[in-house]
Amino acid sequence: xxxxxxxxxxxxxxxxxxxxxxxxxxxxxxxxxxxxxxxxxxxxxxxxxxxxxxxxxxxxxxxxxxxxxxxxxxxxxxxxxxxxxxxxxxxxxxxxxxxxxxxxxxxxxxxxxxxxxxxxxxxxxxxxxxxxxxxxxxxxxxxxxxxxxxxxxxxxxxxxxxxxxxxxxxxxxxxxxxxxxxxxxxxxxxxxxxxxxxxxxxxxxxxx
Numbered sequence: 001x002x003x004x005x006x007x008x009x010x011x012x013x014x015x016x017x018x019x020x021x022x023x024x025x026x027x028x029x030x031x032x033x034x035x036x037x038x039x040x041x042x043x044x045x046x047x048x049x050x051x052x053x054x055x056x057x058x059x060x061x062x063x064x065x066x067x068x069x070x071x072x073x074x075x076x077x078x079x080x081x082x083x084x085x086x087x088x089x090x091x092x093x094x095x096x097x098x099x100x101x102x103x104x105x106x107x108x109x110x111x112x113x114x115x116x117x118x119x120x121x122x123x124x125x126x127x128x129x130x131x132x133x134x135x136x137x138x139x140x141x142x143x144x145x146x147x148x149x150x151x152x153x154x155x156x157x158x159x160x161x162x163x164x165x166x167x168x169x170x171x172x173x174x175x176x177x178x179x180x181x182x183x184x185x186x187x188x189x190x191x192x193x194x195x196x197x198x199x200x201x202x203x204x205x206x207x208x
Contacts, residue, residue, distance in 0.1 A: 045124035048205045052133075052198060053117045059194040060110045063144070066187035067103040070096060070151070073184070075177040088170065088177045095150040096181065102147030103188055106140050106195075113137075127206060134202040141195045148188040155182055 073096075076087040090096040113136065119129045158178055161169035171178035 045205055046121055048201060049117060049120035049124060052201060053114065053121060055194050055198055055201075056110055056114060056117055059191045059198070060107060062187045062191035062194065063103045063110060064107040066184045066191065067100055067107055069180050069187065070103070070184035071100045073177055073180040075174050088174045090181065093154055095154045099147040099151040099184070099188070102143050103191070106144045106191060109136065109140050130202050130206055134199055134206070137195055137199045137202065141192060141199060144188060144192050144195065148185055148192060151181070151185050151188070155185055 070090050074087070074089045090100065113133060116129045116133055119126055120133075123129075155178070157167055157169075158174075158181070159169055159171045161167045
C-alpha cells in the first residue's frame, strides 16, 4: 500500500514538473525571434535618424538663407528730394526684425541639434535624445511660425496695400526690396514645414 502511494506521488510530481519546464528548442526559437525583431526595430530607427539628420541640414539651409536674405535687405530709390530720401530697410519694421531674430535662433538651434541627431543614429534605442529633440523642435516651430506669419502679413500689405487704411502698395517702387523679403518669407515657411515633419517623425519613432 505504501509502495503504491509513493509511486503515485512520484508520478504526479514528475508530470507537474514537466509542465513547468519550457523545451530548449522553443526557448531558443523565441530568443531568436525576439532578437530578430529588435534588430529590425533598430534598423528602422537608424534609418529614421539618418533621414532626420538630412532634413535638419535642409532646414538649416532654409532658415539661414531666410535670415541672411531678410537681414541684408535694403533699397534706396535713385531719385530723392532736398529733404527726403526714399529708402526701405528691413529694420524699419519691427515684424521684419522679429523675423530675423526668430530665424537666426532657429538656425542656431538646428546646428546645435545635429550632435543629438548623430547620437540617435549611433544608438537607435536612445529615446532620451529623441525626446529632447522633439520638445525643442516644437518650441522652435512655434517661434519660427510666429516670425514668418508676422512678416508675411507685412509682405502682403507691401504688395497689395490697404485702401481702407490708406496704405499704398510700395512694391511698385521698391521692387528689389519686395522680392528679397518675399523670398525670405518663403524660405522660412519651408524651414517650418521641415521642422513640423521632424516633430511628427520623431513622435512615430518614439512609439516604435
